[in-house]
Amino acid sequence: MGTDIYGFVECSAEYGEEPWQAAIDLDLLYDGRDYDAFGCLFGVRNFAGFRALAERRGLPPDASSTVRARVEDWGTDAHDTTWISWAEIGRIDWSEPAEQVDARIHEYRRTADGGWVMAGKASWSARVAEVTGLERRRDPGRLFRYEDHDWPEGTEWRDGEDRLYRIGRMTRREAIPVDGEWEPVWTVMRTLAARHGDENVRLTVWFGS
Incomplete structure (x- = not known):
């Protein structure tokens, strides 16, 4: 609910x-x-x-x-x-950043000037599993939850040239964009x-x- x-x-x-x-x-x-x-x-x-x-x-x-x-x-x-x-x-x-590292994996997309902008918090998908290796880490028969991960803050995975996954903290501006x-x-x-x-x-x- x-x-x-x-x-x-x-x-x-x-x-x-x-x-x-x-x-x-x-x-x-x-x-x-x-x-x-x-x-x-x-x-x-x-x-x-x-x-x-x-x-x-x-x-x-x-x-x-x-x-x-x-x-x-x-x-x-x-x-x-x-x-x-x-x-x-x-x-x-x-x-101001959040006090805690976000348990969700952040997804970024490449901008026209070569930078990165947050595009959302990655939901479960076969692609996320493949890029991050989650399928290999998940116990058989156990529902995966992002908060179960043990990756340190700043861990990144590149998905081609225009997509990036990262473990990090949100800022207040990212939570409430202009x-x-x-x-x-x-x-x-x-x-x-x-x-x-x-x-x-x-x-x-x-x-x-």
Whole structure:
């Protein structure tokens, strides 16, 4: 069973009946299921081993009535409720690597200028098995898991001229790329913060599995 994220961008303005108001439903801005982003920001499905920025803070005590009612509707099905302000997002060091080596094998593709760019985390395939020698290492009848490997960080396998597999750590930028799925969320928060202040805009979220 997978895990999805839900929530609202909230804003604290000088007008309104409540200290904080629900500005926009997260569903209107983001409909992905990116576990690396979830782990990087909130410590949920943190397979890459990031130091989570806003893990399990709970519902803000001054949460808007809209957010509070929605979370109450979810009841015990909602988990890992938390929030992060736009000010905190603005202070993220996007070059910061994860604290742990990723158990998954990273796949890179050759760029036009001869460099390498991450193309994903390699899923099980006959090709990965052949290039890395996993089939020879796997015990008969035992389901292979990438986290069972004992390769040191930096181990690489070349697959022709344009593909590379590597054991390594993700950076926060690799987890949440510029102009990626989260950019609409950042755009709305940035716009509200320009008017109301960085500390007066936050993303309040919960997860469902």
